[in-house]
Amino acid sequence: MRIHSLNCNHETIDLQNLTVHHSRPTLAPDVHSLIHTPDMSSSWVHSGLQHCPRAGFTEGKFPNSNGRTRAEPTAIDCPSIQITAIPQNSLPKAEQGDSNGNGSQGILGSRLLDHLYLPLEHGFYRETSHNLSPTGSLSSRSCFSDASSIESYPYTGEDGEMELNDATSRVAFHSTSPHHSPLPSPEGSPSIRGFSDNGWSSIPPQNHHPVARRRSAGPVFRNCPPDEAYLHPLLLPQGPLSQPTSPRGKRRYSNADVVHQRSTIQASPEHSPTSSPIASPRGNIADEALPTSYHKATDPTRDVPSKSRRTSEAAADGGSCQSADEQSLSQQTVKRELSRESFLCLPSVFPWEKSKSSSMTHAPIFRTSSLPPLDWQLPSQSGLCELKIEVEPKPHHRAHYETEGSRGAVKAANGGHPVVKLYGYNEKPLSLQLFIGTADERLLRPHAFYQMHRITGKAVSTSSQEAMLNSTKVLEVPLLPENDMQASIDCAGILKLRNSDIELRKGETDIGRKNTRVRLVFRTHIPQAHGKVLSLQVPSIPIECSQRSAQELPLVERQSSESCPVTGGEQLVIIGQNFTPDSKVIFVEKGLDGRNLWEAEGQVIREKAQPRRLVVVVPPYQDGAIMVPLRVHFHVHNGKRRRSQPQRFSYLPISAPPVMIKSEPCDDYYGSFGPTFTHDTGFLSHGPMGSYMGALNSPLHRDPQSPAFTPFVPFLPTLPPPPHPQDSLPMAPQRTRYANCDSADCHLCSDCVRPGAELFCPSHRGHQSLCQGPSFGAQSGHYGDGASLERPKYPPSYAAFSQTSNNFPQSPSTPNGHHVPIKAYGDPTTYSQESHGPGTIKQEPMESAPRAQSITLDDVTEVLERDLSPS
DNA sequence: CTCTTTTATATTTCAATATAT
DNA sequence: AGATATATTGAAATATAAAAG
Numbered sequence: 001m002r003i004h005s006l007n008c009n010h011e012t013i014d015l016q017n018l019t020v021h022h023s024r025p026t027l028a029p030d031v032h033s034l035i036h037t038p039d040m041s042s043s044w045v046h047s048g049l050q051h052c053p054r055a056g057f058t059e060g061k062f063p064n065s066n067g068r069t070r071a072e073p074t075a076i077d078c079p080s081i082q083i084t085a086i087p088q089n090s091l092p093k094a095e096q097g098d099s100n101g102n103g104s105q106g107i108l109g110s111r112l113l114d115h116l117y118l119p120l121e122h123g124f125y126r127e128t129s130h131n132l133s134p135t136g137s138l139s140s141r142s143c144f145s146d147a148s149s150i151e152s153y154p155y156t157g158e159d160g161e162m163e164l165n166d167a168t169s170r171v172a173f174h175s176t177s178p179h180h181s182p183l184p185s186p187e188g189s190p191s192i193r194g195f196s197d198n199g200w201s202s203i204p205p206q207n208h209h210p211v212a213r214r215r216s217a218g219p220v221f222r223n224c225p226p227d228e229a230y231l232h233p234l235l236l237p238q239g240p241l242s243q244p245t246s247p248r249g250k251r252r253y254s255n256a257d258v259v260h261q262r263s264t265i266q267a268s269p270e271h272s273p274t275s276s277p278i279a280s281p282r283g284n285i286a287d288e289a290l291p292t293s294y295h296k297a298t299d300p301t302r303d304v305p306s307k308s309r310r311t312s313e314a315a316a317d318g319g320s321c322q323s324a325d326e327q328s329l330s331q332q333t334v335k336r337e338l339s340r341e342s343f344l345c346l347p348s349v350f351p352w353e354k355s356k357s358s359s360m361t362h363a364p365i366f367r368t369s370s371l372p373p374l375d376w377q378l379p380s381q382s383g384l385c386e387l388k389i390e391v392e393p394k395p396h397h398r399a400h401y402e403t404e405g406s407r408g409a410v411k412a413a414n415g416g417h418p419v420v421k422l423y424g425y426n427e428k429p430l431s432l433q434l435f436i437g438t439a440d441e442r443l444l445r446p447h448a449f450y451q452m453h454r455i456t457g458k459a460v461s462t463s464s465q466e467a468m469l470n471s472t473k474v475l476e477v478p479l480l481p482e483n484d485m486q487a488s489i490d491c492a493g494i495l496k497l498r499n500s501d502i503e504l505r506k507g508e509t510d511i512g513r514k515n516t517r518v519r520l521v522f523r524t525h526i527p528q529a530h531g532k533v534l535s536l537q538v539p540s541i542p543i544e545c546s547q548r549s550a551q552e553l554p555l556v557e558r559q560s561s562e563s564c565p566v567t568g569g570e571q572l573v574i575i576g577q578n579f580t581p582d583s584k585v586i587f588v589e590k591g592l593d594g595r596n597l598w599e600a601e602g603q604v605i606r607e608k609a610q611p612r613r614l615v616v617v618v619p620p621y622q623d624g625a626i627m628v629p630l631r632v633h634f635h636v637h638n639g640k641r642r643r644s645q646p647q648r649f650s651y652l653p654i655s656a657p658p659v660m661i662k663s664e665p666c667d668d669y670y671g672s673f674g675p676t677f678t679h680d681t682g683f684l685s686h687g688p689m690g691s692y693m694g695a696l697n698s699p700l701h702r703d704p705q706s707p708a709f710t711p712f713v714p715f716l717p718t719l720p721p722p723p724h725p726q727d728s729l730p731m732a733p734q735r736t737r738y739a740n741c742d743s744a745d746c747h748l749c750s751d752c753v754r755p756g757a758e759l760f761c762p763s764h765r766g767h768q769s770l771c772q773g774p775s776f777g778a779q780s781g782h783y784g785d786g787a788s789l790e791r792p793k794y795p796p797s798y799a800a801f802s803q804t805s806n807n808f809p810q811s812p813s814t815p816n817g818h819h820v821p822i823k824a825y826g827d828p829t830t831y832s833q834e835s836h837g838p839g840t841i842k843q844e845p846m847e848s849a850p851r852a853q854s855i856t857l858d859d860v861t862e863v864l865e866r867d868l869s870p871s
Numbered sequence: 872c873t874c875t876t877t878t879a880t881a882t883t884t885c886a887a888t889a890t891a892t
Numbered sequence: 893a894g895a896t897a898t899a900t901t902g903a904a905a906t907a908t909a910a911a912a913g
């Protein structure tokens with residue numbers, strides 16, 4: 001079997017115009033498929049899919065990284081693909097591209113493309129359509145995402161363990177050697193590639209061949225249900241790549257085509273280098289990808305949206321928006337994806353896998369051979385190491401479509417670019433991975449509707465490479481010791497995928513409409529002893545990517561305070577964008593069902609209003625007798641459907657001390673997961689979308705003496721607070737504890753993710769049962785060495801908070817630049833030690849905490865505006 | 872309350888221009 | 893210098909959701 005089209009170089013046949021028709025082997029074990037390339041317009045070639053009872057490839061002759069075609073060992077019976085096409089060029093050039101490891105191909109591509117046979121490990125890590133995300137959405141991962149937290153869980157049973165150990169032993173991590181790069185992650189991760197002085201180091205094929213080859217006979221197959229073991233992505237179209245089009249990339253739904261298209265792989269001519277292989281750049285929605293109901297309700301000949309038809313045609317006709325390079329890169333991307341997709345999509349064979357939620361914040365230590373998938377929640381700090389965003393991106397960046405030209409790199413508010421720095425490690429060059437993550441109400445994961453886009457050009461100073469990691473484009477930039485492990489991200493653009501393309505993917509449950517906010521996610525893997533790596537991750541603030549939203553929706557960037565006495569009356573300064581003279585500020589409390597329990601408009605002081613500033617008098621809360629701080633939110637309202645994201649705000653009991661709360665944008669999701677006990681404030685909160693705590697906060701349940709008053713209930717996973725724009729408001733740390741608590745055990749918990757950030761009080765909360773393990777923090781001493789940690793020992797709700805430093809107050813820096821976590825904000829000088837009733841919070845000054853200065857409204861405004869103004 | 876039509880909003884594509892390669 | 897590509901901006905065209913009838 002030959003697949004000339006899958007050589008990972010620029011010179012192979014034009015995959016952009018390649019359409020591979022294939023059939024699910026269960027249905028058509030020996031269906032021959034066709035490939036059509038532009039330069040073979042009259043020569044259709046075979047792509048035979050031979051049904052095999054087990055996944056894999058047989059009698060395959062795949063070009064390896066050396067450009068040679070070789071017969072792969074037949075590990076097991078498997079489906080095979082036969083593609084015979086005449087390459088436009090000979091292979092040696094491909095070899096070049098592979099061996100030098102340069103270019104956009106990247107480690108991932110070369111590795112994957114080297115092996116079209118089935119690496120078992122990949123099967124391990126591949127998410128299947130049976131394995132829905134715990135969030136209820138396959139979303140960005142969709143049904144074929146390999147990066148599933150589930151599949152990639154390092155513990156896959158004995159066999160898996162052996163495999164991993166073996167893999168680890170075979171390939172050492174050499175972050176600096178150009179010839180001994182770290183082992184790529186099993187799911188094809190760009191992994192912890194190191195940088196040589198001259199740039200990227202490459203991974204010689206010998207580094208992974210044995211592993212991959214060996215994987216092909218691993219335990220997955222032994223456990224694989226016979227009927228499903230061959231659910232190869234190529235055979236079971238799930239993503240856009242499996243969406244059929246005509247050879248010209250045009251969607252066709254003629255009856256004659258339907259059967260064929262159901263199992264057609266499509267490589268669109270429109271794949272730009274930056275386009276996501278998961279997306280069909282042009283109308284290419286596979287029947288297979290359509291929801292069942294969709295099929296039933298529609299006539300294949302007419303259910304294609306006219307727009308899709310039109311654009312498909314346009315694309316097929318034109319494709320002119322791409323340069324040759326782009327096309328080449330597109331080919332690479334496609335090839336990469338094809339190759340990646342060549343890996344089995346295996347159903348979960350381990351019964352416990354489904355309980356391994358991707359929402360869990362995982363321990364940051366991984367084997368080099370089993371790096372965490374992109375949807376795993378990782379901390380930003382562990383031990384002395386912390387990955388930190390020094391300069392956040394601007395909250396608006398208009399993404400570009402595949403049909404458009406680039407819209408440039410994401411910029412920072414000061415006109416520069418985002419800056420990321422790794423603290424606590426300065427030994428060897430590392431790779432900083434970037435990808436586009438979600439910014440919605442759920443845990444961070446790769447965004448289904450957006451992809452990273454690599455910006456090149458004269459103005460781009462940062463070298464970068466892109467790679468596909470399980471349908472997610474990952475950009476890799478070097479973190480170099482000579483740069484103090486700091487990188488300016490001037491090469492990261494954002495690509496928007498068409499909603500319809502993504503939504504129609506099989507298994508996709510997310511909708512793209514109004515899902516236009518993303519976060520840049522930065523991740524790095526720091527080599528540790530014994531072949532392990534410490535993986536840290538930090539997401540940026542949310543970035544609004546739609547043109548319209550960016551132009552019209554009000555955006556709150558900062559606020560002078562996050563709380564106010566329940567009586568209201570205080571002035572709140574709001575800094576942001578798109579404020580109008582008619583902007584209103586609405587304070588809302590929402591209940592369980594999402595309906596407003598209370599709503600009031602703050603009085604905007606018009607004479608102080610500016611396009612980027614609002615000053616509003618906080619309205620009093622309806623119930624002045626609240627006993628505990630009450631989390632509400634506010635948003636800026638510019639008229640119908642033009643409102644900002646909800647922002648956190650809290651009403652304090654009249655007897656409670658004033659507390660300055662770190663400003664954080666409040667996403668809708670705050671409430672959607674129920675009440676949280678926030679680390680920074682110790683406040684009860686319930687989100688704007690309605691929550692369990694909404695009911696608790698309702699008048700019926702707010703009585704602390706009532707049995708129904710259950711302030712701290714183990715509930716759904718607590719979400720990490722979303723990143724906040726800045727932390728430079730004058731604030732001081734504080735500690736919190738329960739007031740009026742007789743329990744001698746009521747104290748700050750030293751074992752939490754962030755020491756001191758949690759309370760422990762058996763009288764108020766079963767915290768001990770929740771906080772069962774050590775934290776990521778250096779202070780805990782548990783994870784400091786980062787050596788023996790394999791799986792999280794604490795619940796996600798707590799660990800999640802450690803995910804990003806952005807979730808916490810900016811900590812003071814030590815002389816060597818390291819940041820020391822601090823606990824909570826507040827002014828130790830402005831509150832009393834007096835009790836505030838059961839369940840309320842009392843703040844205690846922290847010994848070494850800097851004192852907050854007494855500030856005026858003008859001070860706040862000045863600080864806010866100064867920080868926001870371009871440098 | 873349901874269905875249809877209209878309106879408003881959101882998404883996607885296209886065009887123009889400037890600049891870089 | 894010309895051709896081509898990219899970056900940037902703006903807005904038209906189209907799709908879709910919400911509101912009105």
